Amino acid sequence: MNAPTIKDVANAAGVSVATISRVLSNPDLVKPATKEHVLQIIKEMNYQPNVLARQLRTQTTRAVIVIVPNIENSFFHGILSGIGTEAERQGYQMLIADLKSQPSLEKHYIEAIKQRQVDGIISLSANMTQKLETLITERYPLVMVVQCVPNYKIPSVSIDNMAASKALMTHLIRLGHREIAHLTVSPLQMPYQDRLNGYISALEEHKIPVDNELISYGEPAIKGGYDQMWTLLAKQKKFTAVFAAGDTMAIGAMKALKDQGLRVPEDCAVVGFDDIDLSSVWEPAITTIRQPKEMMGRIAFQKLLALMQNEPIAVSQEYLPYELVIRESCGYFL
Amino acid sequence: MNAPTIKDVANAAGVSVATISRVLSNPDLVKPATKEHVLQIIKEMNYQPNVLARQLRTQTTRAVIVIVPNIENSFFHGILSGIGTEAERQGYQMLIADLKSQPSLEKHYIEAIKQRQVDGIISLSANMTQKLETLITERYPLVMVVQCVPNYKIPSVSIDNMAASKALMTHLIRLGHREIAHLTVSPLQMPYQDRLNGYISALEEHKIPVDNELISYGEPAIKGGYDQMWTLLAKQKKFTAVFAAGDTMAIGAMKALKDQGLRVPEDCAVVGFDDIDLSSVWEPAITTIRQPKEMMGRIAFQKLLALMQNEPIAVSQEYLPYELVIRESCGYFL
DNA sequence: TTGTATGCGTTATCAT
């Protein structure tokens, strides 16, 4: 047997379809008595409104899609959780689009919004792709997390990556380090660019020359950190500390150092960025920057909601507070 | 300006809407010349069919939803990836529903299929909830991964958890261990039940008495393993090896052992299950069971596709081969 | 307060 439609319910209740529709969408417009009656029938028949038809009629899906660069990176989990809870609260569905570290997959999902399958997009991707650009010019609701794009005035929420990076570096410099290597990603996307700037800025502030040979580029993952560390060690350059632009890279780097017989932090200090779950469990526990992930997610959704409802956004490009988490890998406790 | 509809395209091309629809869905039914022409116009106007309308008409969404117990557990990432690639290949969208370890959220998503928002469900959840049961009785397409439910004849794909668990235990016993603790989860869901059975079966086969005090129940996560190990150590019972029913628990257990000043594997061997990414990076690298995650995902989707198309399924409850991965944590190399 | 009628953008069934 087929699922009952609004028509079936109307027949059974002895009223018109409009009344059924109203008790569901605008209950105040209908007389309490009939409302009761209709609700009763609805329950009896176990009627479920056809969401597709409703969406076609209203031209809205009450769903948003979140573009995640790589769902395996636990840094994104907290953000997703924040978006999800807020979306749920507002009666929205959250769809997750995993790019699997292949930015080219993005265009596939951007079609979704153009085909009206979702009402808005939140991008956790660090790339400002051309496809994404067309969305903006065509005025589709879009919010970016993790990075703030300066040229385009896209609503976004993030921490001040440069300041955070500088704080991390200042800590290392205060501990006496002067030869500090930096592991980052290639291509150099937005938040990593800021972190690199913070690295350079901190060095300059302390009159330490910047050595480009100590700056390395690779993949933002354990393997990337491992490989970068390895080639860096092969260069025979002196360095007493490593600042990895992400905790996963920091883990890879530490693994490489250990494989080389070097101790962390005694022979070489290591600091990371993001504070993923593993960072406190790994040995030695990683000194890093903690971002308010859950909060970032929630605020991102709130901004998107405003956008979707054509309401003004108070602070378009919002910066949230970060935290310098000092643990063992920087040698603080020595 | 609004997005063009099929009507707009028809007007611009000087044909009827039916023809436009045909060039998109049944290109063979239309004369090559007009087809060319229409495609040209479509490109010019950048026409995107309204998916909602199409779905309402065809009563299908070409989307499936995957219920994930906890997206933070990397064990599921490989399965998701497998489902995703296969779904993409078949022109289906994959929606991810994260239960955040709260099975109660499941009912929320099950409504989705009842409201025709998706054509099928793949559950990676180990629970056989009542809600899920109603789906089966109402003949909605459903496939389960990670567990095979014996009583219900639900199509599923998994490894033989009991045999794998037994293999792991046999390896430990061969290395000389006789007092082996087992860390598992509470409530005892399906695949964990099988792993426990394998644990017991292996002991019995080697005439080793089963000591219930050595079997511990907790959360399937790093913290759960840590806490369980801690209470186990407090009992002052003798054991020389630990079999954790999941790698995350194994990591937590090893952390607790280290915090107690015990060395792994010298003082206590540890083995896990699932072979998550971290298992090879962690020190000591974890001996574990590798499941063919990607393949499990692919096959799960294929089964679901057959179900959705009312085709027969060759093997309803399918078992895939597993692999015993011997690394450092079991003391093999000593 | 309730009912009637129209349209949302497609696809599918008839015709032609």
Add this chain to the structure above:
DNA sequence: ATGATAACGCATACAA
């Protein structure tokens, strides 16, 4: 090979 038109299930402007 193509066109006219009726659904799909719902929400809403308008009428009563």
